[in-house]
Amino acid sequence: MAGTSLEAVADGAPSATGTLGLDLRSFWYVAAESSALRPARVLARTVLGEPLALFRDANGRPAALEDRCCHRAAPLSRGVVEAGRVRCGYHGWLYAGTGEVVEVPSAGYGGAPAGCVARAFPVIERDGYVYVRPGRAGTEEFTPFPIPHLGEPGWEHVRLVHRFRAGVTECAENFVNVPHTAWVHPVLFRSRRDERLRVVVTRRAGTVTADYHGERANLGLTASFLNFRGREIGHRDSFHMPNVTCVEYVFGPRRRFVITSQSVPVAADDTFVYTDLTYDYGVWTRLLHWPVRWLARRIIAQDRAVLGGQTEVLRRGGADFTHTSADLVYTWITAIRRDLERGRDPRRVPAETREVELWI
Numbered sequence: 522m523a524g525t526s527l528e529a530v531a532d533g534a535p536s537a538t539g540t541l542g543l544d545l546r547s548f549w550y551v552a553a554e555s556s557a558l559r560p561a562r563v564l565a566r567t568v569l570g571e572p573l574a575l576f577r578d579a580n581g582r583p584a585a586l587e588d589r590c591c592h593r594a595a596p597l598s599r600g601v602v603e604a605g606r607v608r609c610g611y612h613g614w615l616y617a618g619t620g621e622v623v624e625v626p627s628a629g630y631g632g633a634p635a636g637c638v639a640r641a642f643p644v645i646e647r648d649g650y651v652y653v654r655p656g657r658a659g660t661e662e663f664t665p666f667p668i669p670h671l672g673e674p675g676w677e678h679v680r681l682v683h684r685f686r687a688g689v690t691e692c693a694e695n696f697v698n699v700p701h702t703a704w705v706h707p708v709l710f711r712s713r714r715d716e717r718l719r720v721v722v723t724r725r726a727g728t729v730t731a732d733y734h735g736e737r738a739n740l741g742l743t744a745s746f747l748n749f750r751g752r753e754i755g756h757r758d759s760f761h762m763p764n765v766t767c768v769e770y771v772f773g774p775r776r777r778f779v780i781t782s783q784s785v786p787v788a789a790d791d792t793f794v795y796t797d798l799t800y801d802y803g804v805w806t807r808l809l810h811w812p813v814r815w816l817a818r819r820i821i822a823q824d825r826a827v828l829g830g831q832t833e834v835l836r837r838g839g840a841d842f843t844h845t846s847a848d849l850v851y852t853w854i855t856a857i858r859r860d861l862e863r864g865r866d867p868r869r870v871p872a873e874t875r876e877v878e879l880w881i
Contacts, residue, residue: 543861543864543865543866544656544861544862544863544864545569545763545786545858545861545862546569546654546655546656547654547656547663548654548663548762548763548764549645549652549653549654549663549664549665550568550569550652550653550654550655550764550783550785550786551650551651551652551783551785551793551795552564552566552568552573552575552585552644552651552652552653552785553566553575553650553651554649554650554651554680554682554795555583555646555649555650555651556649558575558576558577558583558651559577560577560581560602561601561602562576562602563575563576563597563598563599563600563601563602563607564576564598565588565596565598565599566653567787567788568653568655568785568786568787569655569786570786570787570788571587571642571655572587572588572589572596572598573585573586573587573588573598573642573653574586574587574588574596574597574598574600574607575598575651575653576602576605576607576618577602577605578605578606578617578618579604579605579606580605582618582644582646583644583646583651584618584619584641584644585641585642585643585644585651585653586607586616586618586620586639586640586641586642587620587639587640587641587642589639590609590611590612590614590639591614591622591633591637591638591639592609592611592612592614592625592633593611593612595609595610595611595612597609597616597639599611603615605618606618606623612625612626612627613625613626613627614626614633616639618641619638619641620638620639620640620641621638621639622637622638622639642654642655645664645665647665647667648665648667648668648671648797649680650665650795652665666761666765666781666783668781668797668799669767669769669779669781669799670779670799670801671797671799673799675775675801675806676799676800676801676806677799677800677801677806677807677809677810678797678798678799679797679798679810679813679814679817680795680796680797680798681795681796681798681814681817681818681821682793682794682795682796683793683794683796683821683825684787684791684792684793684794685784685791685792685793685794685824685825685828685829686790686791686825686828686829686832687790687792687828687829687831687832688786688789688790688792688832689763689764689784689785689786689792689858690854690855690858691790691828691831691832692782692784692792692794692828693760693764693765693766693782693784693854693858694850694851694854694855695824695827695828696766696768696780696782696784696824697729697731697758697759697760697766697768697850697854698850698851699718699733699758699879699881700847700879700881701827702881703881705823705824705827706820706823709816709819709820709823710820711881713881714881715880715881716735716736716737716880716881717735717878717879717880718733718734718735718736718878718879718880718881719733719734719735719876719878720732720733720734720876720877720878720879721734721874721875721876722849722850722853722874722875722876722877723872723873723874723875724853724857724870724872724873724874725872725873726867726868726872727761727762727857727866727867727868728759728760728761728762729759729760729850729853729854729857730757730758730759730760731757731758731759731850732756732757733754733756733757733758734753735753736753736754736756737752737753737754752772752773754770754771754772755769755770755771755772756768756769756770756771757769758850760850760853760854760857762857762858762861762867763857763858763861764783764784764785764786765781765782765783765784766781766782766784767779767780767781767782768780775801775802775803776801776802776803777800777801777802778798778799778800778802779798779799779800780796780797780798780817781796781797781798781799782794782795782796782797783795790832790835790836794821796817796821798813798817800813846877846878847877847878847879849875849877856870
């Protein structure tokens with residue numbers, strides 16, 4: 522099979538020559554939930570190290586400016602919104618959503634000097650999120666990742682937001698890493714049973730998918746409810762560049778759960794994770810909202826703890842990792858993100874599929 526070898530990826534070898542302009546800043550990232558961006562309010566957010574001031578314009582549309590007044594570098598997020606424009610809290614300069622300075626009170630309410638414009642970022646509102654693209658317009662237009670089954674008839678939805686003391690790569694790998702679940706989430710999710718699974722892993726066009734075969738009963742305290750007939754479970758994990766993971770379980774007709782996580786970088790080891798759980802479980806669907814929320818929050822708390830501990834060790838000694846064949850998903854996710862960090866297009870790597878075994 523063509524493609525990058527596991528050993529080459531683990532050693533950090535380059536995997537592609539890229540398309541000019543494609544990097545981590547070419548994509549859309551969640552900056553806030555739509556419900557948090559209320560009229561007359563300015564939100565301070567940071568995405569990929571870019572401090573942002575978010576607000577709604579006079580038409581209710583979201584806008585994002587660099588969180589820096591052109592006058593004396595005061596943070597615009599400490600200002601106020603007036604008729605859909607943000608006024609700096611230091612000297613009162615008034616900005617439109619485009620970044621244009623429309624009023625300078627100390628200069629007789631005239632405009633700012635020519636060319637004095639705050640940097641504005643592209644913004645899209647979708648699926649109850651406000652997305653921002655940190656980079657300037659490139660050679661290709663991407664769209665935010667659509668939340669699977671959100672709003673579809675018969676499906677319910679739980680949304681959670683957490684801050685992780687870890688990098689995006691570590692978060693994404695954790696969310697699609699099956700082996701850790703028996704040790705980090707015993708009883709709640711899985712326990713060690715030495716159950717042998719066959720996993721088909723594919724890397725293609727900036728995505729990694731892992732299809733699990735042979736999984737039946739190792740589902741922690743929910744096993745008897747989720748899969749009471751003991752059928753083989755349909756289970757697919759996937760990563761979508763640059764920061765999205767999906768975990769899908771199919772237990773039978775109208776017995777499906779999908780967990781979508783968007784890991785948004787604040788800094789190198791500081792990440793906001795927006796988690797959407799969509800599920801259809803037949804007659805039980807409407808009754809599962811609070812049990813699903815309760816279980817998800819506890820599992821995420823355990824992940825936050827273990828990743829926070831890992832970050833402390835990485836700060837001391839760096840990422841000196843040892844890989845086995847069971848870590849193929851991690852190494853391919855790392856390779857995709859490394860390519861984007863270096864301005865290379867991961868889609869230029871030839872598609873590759875491998876089959877591995879793991880035990881949980």
